[in-house]
Amino acid sequence: MIRIGIPRALLYYQYYPMWKTFFEELGAEVVVSPPTTQVMLASGSSRVVADTCLPVKVFLGHILALVGKCDYIFVPAIRSVESKVYNCSKFLGLPDLTRAVIPESPPILDIDIDINKGKRNLYQAIYQLGRHLTWYPLRVRRASQAAWQAHLNYHQLMSSRNLTPPQVIERISGTAEAEANSSYLISAQATIAVIGHPYLLYDEHVNHRLIHRLEQAHNRVLTPEMLSTEELQSAIARLVGRAYWTYEEEVVGAGAHYLQSGADGVIGIIAFGCGPDSVMMDVVRQQASRLKATPFMSLTLEEHTAEAGIVTRLEAFLDMIHRRKRSQVKTCV
Amino acid sequence: MRIGIPHMGNLYIPVKALFERLNIDYVIPPVNSQRTLSLGVKHSPEGLCIPFKLTLGNLIEAAELGADTLLMAGGYGICRLGYYAKIQEQIIRDLGYNCEMVQLGVSEQKLFGLLKVIKRLSNYAPWSRIISAFRFGLAKLNALDKIERVVQKVRPIERIKGKANWLFAKAIKAIDKADDYATLKRVQTDYIDQLNQVTKDNQAQPLIVGITGEFYVVLEPFSNLDVESELGKLGVEVRRMTFISEWTKFSLFLNPLGMNEKDRIHKAALPYLKRDIGGDGWESVGEKVLHAKEYDGLVHLAPFTCMPEITAQNIMPSTKENIPVLTILCDEQIAKAGVLTRLEAFVDLLECRRRKCNNK
Known part of the structure; x- marks a missing residue:
């Protein structure tokens, strides 16, 4: 059986169920790299120039962890999934970058996804990807339909039950029966929205278990995935008119939404050196200072980020929010 | 309406020629200086790149000189640049200048898109005038770049270091002043001759x-x-x-x-x-x-x-x-x-x- 490696980084959190279904339908075995560790991050960083952004370094660490454990590694180049909205260059160059800096990696399966080139082009790209595993176009077609269905289910599960991507992925793969986030809701002191790309929010090594820490401090945590596409898009339309980046909803859309409703505080998470985020998070920050309604804090993550620094800032932010809530209650009484 | 533009190399010279021929009111902000950079850095989000910071500095300096319409490259591409005009407009507005930002989406709309923007800025001048002004701007641009290519060849082998750069600076001024094709042509050949006559180390x-x-x-x-x-x-x-x-x-x-x-x-x-x-x-x-x-x-x-x-x-x-x-x-x-x-x-x-x- 052909083993296909999928790194647990970058777009994994958005598309894993879809990719897994696709490859499994075509009779391959999917191997996922283990959760990020310091060793993986260090080995990834050692391959690229220092200015490369943290998520890409993490990604390369995952590729290195997969070397020798699979026959192919799947690295898509996602250029555009919406008409005239483009992705960051790092995503576009990902397969080539991986080949260049990790020459020992198994052959890379790449696929160019560009909606602007039309449906025909997209279908051809999918078929070419499937060709590595089967010669029958119909099987590829069936597999891609099943994959698309898996993708829709995945997103539906997240937005309807308020689950985070890792929780849903655990459910789908049946490793653990994740409980819906309701146990601590009754005792929640405040609702904190965390916005940013999934590869930062759910990689516990990179963000020093930020979500876990927030929950332990008795806060209800909201993430961008818990909003429906319509909510995100209308928030974007209100703030910037039209999205410019492929994953703008997660930052600008969710930020604009939570700043106006549903959260006591918003934490924006960005990676140091991230091109799109430097622009998008600033749009959210400006909006926060204009509205003056919901406190906003942005945390920049990089490989040197010390845990203590994050914890201190988090505690200060939470203290401020809790105090603010108490004083609001008093004035109401 | 007074137009302000950001700098990029000597681009301001052809743009100036274009605006003058169309009787458009414009200001050219001072060339990039430490002040431009400081202004840009002060008002930019920290993670943005130097082109953003410098052009923002230029645009702020243009606004200080009374520009109310600012030109900036933009449009949907795949680098951050396409987003810049939007953010810069917001920053300049927040600073209290009431400026309109005009995006030049050259990469998508090509020549016609550019000409349409010029038509709007020139208060709907006839196409013939726009095209002739545009052609003259291009002629200046070509002259500048032709001289620069010669300068690049002369610089390493000149006997007295700095002579080529000095001539180039003079040539830029002369091209800026030239206001018809004949003068432009003369300036170009004149300076290329002068550059070729600079004493050089021919063995090098x-x-x-x-x-x-x-x-x-x-x-x-x-x-x-x-x-x-x-x-x-x-x-x-x-x-x-x-x-x-x-x-x-x-x-x-x-x-x-x-x-x-x-x-x-x-x-x-x-x-x-x-x-x-x-x-x-x-x-x-x-x-x-x-x-x-x-x-x-x-x-x-x-x-x-x-x-x-x-x-x-x-x-x-x-x-x-x-x-x-x-x-x-x-x-x-x-x-x-x-x-x-x-x-x-x-x-x-x-x-x-x-x-x-x-x-x-």
Whole structure:
């Protein structure tokens, strides 16, 4: 059986169920790299120039962890999934970058996804990807339909039950029966929205278990995935008119939404050196200072980020929010 | 309506000619200075690149001089640049200037889009006037770049260092003043003659270093601390493919007809980078592969945190065509002494390499 490696980084959190279904339908075995560790991050960083952004370094660490454990590694180049909205260059160059800096990696399966080139082009790209595993176009077609269905289910599960991507992925793969986030809701002191790309929010090594820490401090945590596409898009339309980046909803859309409703505080998470985020998070920050309604804090993550620094800032932010809530209650009484 | 524009190299000269011929009221902000940079850095989000900060500084300085319509490149591409006009407009508004931002989406709309914007700015002047003014602007642009190419050849071998640069500065002023084709032509031939007559060391075989990288930092000497002149002083002949006139010639006139000068570069990059990654990343890799035989080395200029160029920088060392590459990241922290030391070391390395090759 052909083993296909999928790194647990970058777009994994958005598309894993879809990719897994696709490859499994075509009779391959999917191997996922283990959760990020310091060793993986260090080995990834050692391959690229220092200015490369943290998520890409993490990604390369995952590729290195997969070397020798699979026959192919799947690295898509996602250029555009919406008409005239483009992705960051790092995503576009990902397969080539991986080949260049990790020459020992198994052959890379790449696929160019560009909606602007039309449906025909997209279908051809999918078929070419499937060709590595089967010669029958119909099987590829069936597999891609099943994959698309898996993708829709995945997103539906997240937005309807308020689950985070890792929780849903655990459910789908049946490793653990994740409980819906309701146990601590009754005792929640405040609702904190965390916005940013999934590869930062759910990689516990990179963000020093930020979500876990927030929950332990008795806060209800909201993430961008818990909003429906319509909510995100209308928030974007209100703030910037039209999205410019492929994953703008997660930052600008969710930020604009939570700043106006549903959260006591918003934490924006960005990676140091991230091109799109430097622009998008600033749009959210400006909006926060204009509205003056919901406190906003942005945390920049990089490989040197010390845990203590994050914890201190988090505690200060939470203290401020809790105090603010108490004083609001008093004035109401 | 008073129009303000950001700087990029000598682009302001043709733009000025265009505006004057169309009787458009304009201000050209002072050339890039430490003040421009400080203004830009102060009001920019920290993670943005040097082109954003400098152009923002220019636009603020233009607004200070009374501009109420600001021109900035923009449109949907794949680098952050397309988003810049929007953010800059917001920042300038927040500073209390009531300015309208006009985006030039040249990459998508080509020549006609550009001409339409000019028509609107010129208060709907007749097309004949717009086209003749545009042609004159282009003529100035071509003259500037033709002289600059000669300057690049003369710099490394001139006997008295700095003569070529001095003549170039004079030529820029003369071209700026010229206001008909005849004078322009005369100025061009006159200065090219003068440059050719500069006393030179004719025996010298200067090292050849290519300059590649992100469009803005390659073309704006302030942002790269005038790497080209510094290399010239070290006796190195600089070659670059990026000229504004080349870019306009192709992207405005020839690309719509299906001719693409970059195809050759892209083809060269294919084995290492299969797809366009936005900005000039593809070209950077391609130029290294393409010119590995002609050049002794390559200076790769990129703004700090530039997404396409970082990807290119990571891919460059893996190419089979092997020439030394010096990547210089440009940002507000860049210092002359640091860059000079690195350039000197780089040139030493190239000389060593050439001697070894000759001995073999």
